[in-house]
Amino acid sequence: MTIRNRIALQFSLIVASILIVFSVLIYLVSATYRREEFYDRLKNKARTTVRFLIEVKEVDRELLKIIDRNTLTALIDEKVLIFDAKNRLIYSSVDDQVIYFKATLLDEVRQKKEIETFSGHNELIGLLYRQNGRDLVVLASAYDQFGKSKLENLRLTLGWGLLAGIGITIGLGIFFAGQSLQPISQINQQVSTITASNLQQRLDEGNRQDEIARLAMNFNDVMHRLYQAFEQQRSFVSHASHELRTPLAALKSEIQLGLRRPLTAPESEEILTNLLSDTDRLIGLTNSLLLLARTLETSNQVSFQSIRVDDVVFLAKDELVSAKPNYRIAIDYSNIPETETETLVKANESLLKQVLLNLFDNACKYSSDHTAQVRISTDSQYCRIAIQDKGIGMSEHDQAHIFEPFYRSTNALNYQGFGIGLSICAKLIELHHGTMTVNSQLGEGSTFTVSLPHL
Ligand code: ADP
Numbered sequence: 001m002t003i004r005n006r007i008a009l010q011f012s013l014i015v016a017s018i019l020i021v022f023s024v025l026i027y028l029v030s031a032t033y034r035r036e037e038f039y040d041r042l043k044n045k046a047r048t049t050v051r052f053l054i055e056v057k058e059v060d061r062e063l064l065k066i067i068d069r070n071t072l073t074a075l076i077d078e079k080v081l082i083f084d085a086k087n088r089l090i091y092s093s094v095d096d097q098v099i100y101f102k103a104t105l106l107d108e109v110r111q112k113k114e115i116e117t118f119s120g121h122n123e124l125i126g127l128l129y130r131q132n133g134r135d136l137v138v139l140a141s142a143y144d145q146f147g148k149s150k151l152e153n154l155r156l157t158l159g160w161g162l163l164a165g166i167g168i169t170i171g172l173g174i175f176f177a178g179q180s181l182q183p184i185s186q187i188n189q190q191v192s193t194i195t196a197s198n199l200q201q202r203l204d205e206g207n208r209q210d211e212i213a214r215l216a217m218n219f220n221d222v223m224h225r226l227y228q229a230f231e232q233q234r235s236f237v238s239h240a241s242h243e244l245r246t247p248l249a250a251l252k253s254e255i256q257l258g259l260r261r262p263l264t265a266p267e268s269e270e271i272l273t274n275l276l277s278d279t280d281r282l283i284g285l286t287n288s289l290l291l292l293a294r295t296l297e298t299s300n301q302v303s304f305q306s307i308r309v310d311d312v313v314f315l316a317k318d319e320l321v322s323a324k325p326n327y328r329i330a331i332d333y334s335n336i337p338e339t340e341t342e343t344l345v346k347a348n349e350s351l352l353k354q355v356l357l358n359l360f361d362n363a364c365k366y367s368s369d370h371t372a373q374v375r376i377s378t379d380s381q382y383c384r385i386a387i388q389d390k391g392i393g394m395s396e397h398d399q400a401h402i403f404e405p406f407y408r409s410t411n412a413l414n415y416q417g418f419g420i421g422l423s424i425c426a427k428l429i430e431l432h433h434g435t436m437t438v439n440s441q442l443g444e445g446s447t448f449t450v451s452l453p454h455l
Helices: 003-055 061-070 103-112 145-192 211-260 265-298 309-323 349-365 396-401 421-431
Strands: 076-083 089-092 114-119 122-131 134-143 305-308 328-332 344-347 371-378 382-389 435-441 445-453
Touching: 003 061, 003 076, 003 122, 003 134, 003 145, 103 114, 103 122, 103 134, 145 211, 211 265, 265 421, 305 309, 305 349, 309 328, 309 344, 309 349, 309 371, 309 382, 328 349, 344 349, 344 445, 349 371, 349 382, 349 421, 349 445, 396 435, 421 435
Parallel strands: 328 371
Antiparallel strands: 076 089, 076 134, 114 122, 122 134, 305 344, 371 382, 382 445, 435 445
């Protein structure tokens, strides 16, 4: 069942139940009121008749019958019977009909003094009338044709009104549910036209206020992120193939050169040396690509422990300096916080070390003095590691792009590298819920700052 029909059905059921309850209530109240009113009329009739008969000397039975039959207020099928204490009928307003009555009914009237009951489809009341020690039982019965036909009219009116009301409610329910779900159908239509080739298409965000507009806005956000991821993937593949093609083309031309004519021993050595360096570059590049792929792949299975940032800084420094002895990492001890706990962060030691190694390596690589200044500081929320160098620096434009895979600034092209390290670092820091920023001046140097939330 569609949501539109479900809403319309629920709405109709609620309104129909309310209408039914009200109609039944109105009918029951009217029926009770009619009955009570009719019994009152019967009582008055019974009292008047017995008073005329007993108290007014001038009125005898025959006259009373005539009066009874000819009063304007005479009721349909009206009968008034008066019995004495021995159940003898002393007056009957009708004489051409056989009159049945039960002795038990008369006894009940004597007992209760007044009863309201039915006789066939007529209403009947019984009254005990006492005068001068005489107990008379008066029974009056009649058919309330006027009241019942009014009630019948009411029943018909309520029944048809109910049917019409339910019909109108269903119609309105379907119409309004359709109206309010219209924007969803539109969104549905727009979404069905989005394919991999037009990921840039966005949904109409309407008034940007209601729930459906917010759904469209959220969907657009997701589409934007998907588009970015898609674009990154595309540029990654094209960059990776480009980077691989250059050393492979160099390898090919070296080999072609070697095959062109017989080589002397020094020439062969030179060609082999070049081949070796190109192969090394290829291996380095493939390793970096593998590392990037693994970082993305395993990022959700990494285990975190509480570790001290200064310990990891020292570990990274030792590892880099022993691999590249001409590099110098100067750690500024003056800012290291006094209490141990201030440098405690939740991190994966080997991944954090990999980030620091990369940043230290870059700082030394891109500066003529091969020196990096490292400062550790803390504030109420973060533990910060700033890596500063006095190297080649970079322009503002480069600063905005260096965290993208394969991006290298033009002034760095003479230095060895693939432009992958910083993008891996950025992903790893993101994994640690931290941030990495760069502040640099072209030709003067750069400062990379890693901020990690401390415990
Ligand atoms: P690689 O150093 O292998 O090129 P990275 O991803 O580590 O790759 O760095 C990306 C780019 O950012 C570098 O090519 C360079 O242009 C710039 N860069 C990174 N660190 C520095 C630095 N300390 N000084 C100047 N430029 C830097």
